[in-house]
Amino acid sequence: MASRQRAIFPNSWALRSSLALTAIVCASPNVEAREAARLDIAASDLPQAIAELARQAGVSIGSNTSLPAIRTQRIRGTIGVAEALRRLLGPAGLVARQVGSTAWRIERSAQAVRPSPTPPPTPSALAPEVQAPPIVVTAAKQEQSLASAPFAVAVVVPDERSGGLAQAVLGSTWLASNVEGLALTGLGPGRNRMFVRGVADSPFNGASQSTVAILLDEARLTYAAPDPDVRLVDVERVELLKGPQGSLYGTGALGGIYQIRTRRPDLDSASFAAETGAENVWHGGLGGSASAVVNLPLRRDRMALRVLGYGAVEPGWIDTGDRRDANETRLWGARATLRTALGDAWLADATGFVQFLNSRDTQYVYAPTERARPAQLPEPHDNDLRHAALRVERRGGQIGIHLTSAMTWHDVADKLDATVGAQGFGLPDPGRLNDARSYRVWDNEARLDGQWGGMRWLAGAAYLDATQSRDLLLNARASTATISLGTEKRNSSDAALFGQMSMPLGQGLEATVGGRLFRSSTELTRAGRASAGLDDRRRTNVTPSASLSWQPRDGRLFFVRYGSAFRQGGLGAGSAQPMVLEGDELRTIEAGWREMLGSRGQFDLGGYFSDWDHLQSDALGTDGLVGTVDAGRARIVGAEASVDFRPVVGWRLQAGAIFQSALLIRNDLGIELDDRRLPVVPRYTVRGSLSHDWMLGPIPFSAQADARYLGPARLSFDPVLDRRAGNLLETRLFLGARLGRLALGVVTSNPLGLEANTFALGNPLRVIASRQYIPQKPRSIALSVRLLEFP
Template sequence: MSGKSRSSWTFAPCIRAALCCCALAPASVGAQERPIHVEPAPLAEALTALSRQTGIAIGFEGRLPGLRSRRVDGRMTVEQALARMLEGTGLEAQRLSPTAYRLVQAAPPASRRDPVRPAPPLPPEGSVDIIVTGTKREEPLARLPISVAIVQAPGEQGGALLPGTEEVAQRLDGLTLTNLGPGRNRQFIRGVADSPFNGNSQSTVAILINDARATYNAPDPDLKLVDVERVELLKGPQGSLYGTGTLGGVYHIVTRPPDAGSFAAMAGMGASLATHGEMGGSAEAMVNLPVVADRLALRAVAYAVREPGWIDTAGRGDANRGELRGGRVALRALAGDWTVDLNGMAQMRDVADSQYVYARHALERPAQPAEPHDNDFALMALRVAGKLGGADLVYAGNWVDHDVSSTLDASDLSASAFGIAPPALYLEQRRNRLFDQEVRLSQTRDDGLSWLAGLSFVDVRNHLSGVVRGCGMRRSGPAYRAWSNFRLSATCACR
């Protein structure tokens, strides 16, 4: 070949010997299947190994590029082995004789313009597979016959869905707050309201955390939504499913459950700056720990927030700053068709002062006593779910301890009502205890018929006391030990 071409050729060391005896090799050597095993290696070394195993000669015009070959292993022909070995190198093998091959640059694929295809139509709004559990059973959002609004987390892991109830209200149509401040607000849905002030009457909106009822007549605890899957807003009335206190609707928080299949962790920090105010910051962390693979898992969440103030009261700049601390621990056990969830959570909120002003667009107010507010919330919940025949059985029980204390400036009324010279303060303390249990049985059949039946028991105890203090004097108002509310109801619905 060298006499017919001015180009130089490079062969593997053993290829020359193979050429000398090529006349003795059978003419069909390239078409015979044989066991071939060549590990990934620089191309020159791989070709040498292939030549030793098959007795063929392989040449290349010039110097072999510094490429690596692919692994070749199995029973195949020489040409199949060369094609697999050269895949991705930009080279291909040309057969010169039954035992000789030449490597050349592979021809580029012919350019082909793909036909323009119209973009697929957008899926209809109801086709998104969102499962709602606020109706006491898992149902696709598109099939629900009631009005439901949802804020859903974008991913499987993450930090806060939204900072709190105020931000959720800005996203969901129909949910409004009284704007008294964090930890003091009452929720209203569709404008169904009794009073903007917190009193002894039962709220028109029920706040639920998973299957646990969180409030009865206390203000919204404004829980920070860390590691929360979604928030569901079921517009009322919802008395057939939740009993009294749901004339406006249900505010349902769904947390992420423990995952017994994989470990996960998250940590984050943030900073904020209030307009005409001060700096704030936050930190949060989550860990999901499988204790027994696919059987038992633990999930823990912790967070802390320093909320900036922006109201200046004479002598106190940014007076309405606040602090928030909280956490949640969940344990999940799996046994066949049965699931047991044990959840505990607590949150403490301290706000240094109120947030109202006396003039529109004002951020300052004259000298007055500070009006701090504390909202401490704790919950323990147990849920057991499984199959009973062809139906789904769920037991849900929870206990809530919710303490709320507020201080208000009572200087204008203290002299006439209590004979106390100003400045005077009214200190109000509320202690709410709620014990809720429920058992329900439901089924959704293949023919579309579904039914739900359940029994529930609720015990609520509320203690309210108020004290007026001023100028070394103290007057106690009547202390109210509120009712114990027992409710036993059975609900059965079919559709």
């Protein structure tokens, strides 16, 4: 086979990236002056028109009031920002005031704000709710209002949905309880795999590329690693883009995109916010968390730094022998972003981010409803993430330019008790299996977008290089003897050109077509006890997408979309000559209805059908080690609905449900299957949340009740490991109050003290010999105190 030699030097990444981006910026022509920019803003709803004006003129436009979804007229020509805002806002009774050289704030006009002839309300009266600003989605690589986005996406704002939980404990598990279609394995923080809409290949952390890409501000964090459980501190929103996204994000994005959008530095004003919390688990340990955020303008309107830090101790509740609450988790993280306004509508953001997570032990037991197990060796877990990114963009003029380069270093280490299940490896008295994995991801993209007539378009080029290595080492229990159970190194690269165009067809119809031409290559070297393998493969292909949407009126959207994605194959498990596996191919067609209910909320309804061929699955061998197999062909059919509704002032109802059938319709495993369901994902999930805000004298109070029911799920295709999970109810209660700039909260999780089995795997070496159960976290109570951002 053909071979290549290539090295990526971390110390040269920043130099290469900064030189390339600097050259592009310096070579770009100046944009028209903001006082008279060349604008071409298509007729649309007001929120979308404002977002497009901000993009084309390179300014920031905020609002202290609601923006009605009224239709706007087209604006075209060399027009000042003030005049464009006057034309857009006048019919709505709104005006814009300039608050900085590049910043504007929308307010109600003096004529629209008339004194009320009625007496002022008493201090105990609750003020009417103000409609939230329109939600702008960016996961599809173009800013677009949620009301007109022709694809399935969930947007979660942690500040609105946290229910009193401290930000340092909010992660992907919490987010999964607030959206439809997102499922995780239950191994514990830093160990879980993430799946969207039933696209689940295995519960085991093998070598296969993840089916969900995790991004931080458009830069890829993971490629084949487990979910790092990034905590949602100082996060503006999380966007979950559902369905295959190969046309925009390349190989591996079979299930969807999980994108974290952080708050950007404020160039104009300094601010500070902090939070602390404490938690007590019934029959468990004590924990706590803290976080702080500082925004510092270094040069007004030109440069600002936003820095944050956080830490948490998450209490354990599993006793192992005489070690009480052994599964405690500790983590800390920090992030810093330096924003520089380079002039002529150019912005540069340099970001550094780290998170270090350590769990003292695993959280499985050997009997249902138990929270204790016999004495065995500790099984600690480490998950260390380091990330650096440089982003330069120009938002003014006819064409927007977006340049991103990012590098991620991710190290994951597990130690498993091998006193049971490892006797066949030839080491007398085996003690512990050390599983060390290292991941490196270098992600680069250059993208242009804009409007041409009434059409919106984007075009770009991308290059990604991902390296992963794994070492398995078995140690003796009573001596220094060791034996290697295998090493593996995989280098994957993806070079691509991509584009997308949206064309209005009249009468509220719009067609969108897109595609990605990619060249993917993978080099895999494996050395094991009894076998070795070398694989070097390349593939050139196109992953298309298309959608048709209809907006019969403002705030109502119907759409149909087709999407596809590809995942590169690898080496199969087993013999001295491992099988070379074909790459996964997944195609989905979906339909949706999105109804914006003005200040009352929104409603979403969708259905999907997916065809998944050459499903690569990480399977457990008879020796207790994980290898990859081609499971065959799967079909996934599902429907989901969600509603966010405010029936009256002070009350809010949020609910959702998903029902799906994910089945293997062609079995290539070589074993007879009585149950053809795909692993991990529950057959259905139903959630609901009811919150109420009220005034008691001068003090605002809040209360919230959350519940989610997860239906039946299974562990694995293998009949020997066909362990059941799911059928569990999760509940949470919250009460909070606000005293000036302090927000106080108390949260009770699992107040009913339920003891269902959430997952059926903890240690793959032992799982064949004895059943394993991961119980629900016991009843807990958490307190939080938040100092809201000021001034």
